[in-house]
Amino acid sequence: MSTLAEKADKVEKEEVAEGYRAGRTLPLRVELVRQLKRRRTLIMFGILAALPFILAIAFQVGGEPGDGNERVNLMDTATASGANFAAVNLFASAGFLLVVPVALFCGDTVASEASWSSLRYLLAAPVPRARLLWSKLVVGLTLSLAAMVLLPVIALAVGTVAYGWGPLQLPVGGTLPSGDAARLLLIIMAYIFVSQLVTAGLAFWLSTRTDAPLGAVGGAVGLTIIGSVLDEVTALGDWRDFIPAHWQYAWLDVIQPEPAYGEMIQGTAISVTYALVLFALAFRGFAGKDVVS
Template structure:
């Protein structure tokens, strides 16, 4: 029995050095992880929501009653043309929908593998932990940015078909030519993407801290919502400026004359500081974690 058992142990002992496992290690990268991410339902759901939103809003505006509506905000001017429709849609989506989308994509990436046991297999192959985190973070941010760009492009095209190509009108009564407005929208998109990095970094931190994807996603959304509520408490005074997303709406300054660069600069610095801090903690926790699932 001893002689018969010995051959059965050889493959098990050599499994880590098996050529197939070496190919997994060598092949693990952004391209492979991107294919895996695209096959998951959170990615498809996130992209689907972003692409569907402009159509839902156009239908809502056509079905709604616009009589008596003033021009006090971009919401009131949303049907003035494609540029106005895009500014309103992206601004409205950035306040909640895009937060959920980014939290879903970044919060699911590591925690999902941990819950299915895939994470332990990758580390046993072994894939270096730092490399694994870098790849997963890159892919989650990439898919989130694609969702944002898809929303912006789809909204502009749908807005052009529904409301025409007209100069952008601001609540103050100013007008911007279509070309200039398009440039401002590109800058707006870049700023929104920058502020969403805070959400992605926080979701990624929670994702490496739990093996429950819903906990990482839900925890991120809850923190953002609580932060938004605290930001409305004026009694906090200057303390509100320390909240991670206090300057999330500073992109409105891009549509004033002159542009409010001070608020945009403060928002950019705040975003980078919090994003780096969350990611440093995420790396520190994961590199020292005992992966048992």
């Protein structure tokens, strides 16, 4: 004699509409178009696109960077070439500005549906919960990656027009040919994206726990800032190695005559580990959540 659960499963299978495929619900293309049309996406991309112009104007008004400094750093080489200007834009924005779009795109995605009271209708479509989260996560990470690429690409174009196309001047002396500089910028962009996966994981997990988008986005940004503050506490010693923010500028080690990738590898391992745990928590928690919004 079949159990009640088996009977329920049998009825559910019989009632599934002909042609229904769970994997075809909420296609990535549809979700991507929905998110691209949102005002917050356009505003965020507009801010990132404007930053290189703002920095170029600042250097034009304030004069050459590094005047009067005894020690040359990356910021002091900003006007050496378009490649240097792009690297400086990444350096100036990696600590906070690039955190915001990641938290926004990954933290607003599920919570906003709940705040609009449309989440339950998506699940009633029926869109399986895992499928809904997967679509939301992939699109959120895609938009985050687009933000990471948009900034240096525009900065490279602005810097090339303003300061010319040339080799990447290293802060410690020497230069890298344009081809090597372009490859290096790609590595830096990839690493910054990976280092921001922790923020993405925090934002996405919080987005599945709250109906307030601002709470998810603000919580992820706030926790990321707290991590950066804790990293400044030298009394923590080796415990700082487990703080993702400790490795956010590890990519500076590759802008050297002899690039070093050791810290980037450690930072990647820390970020990916934390992110996978947070994504798993989001999927597990949402699977049994009572969705009433």
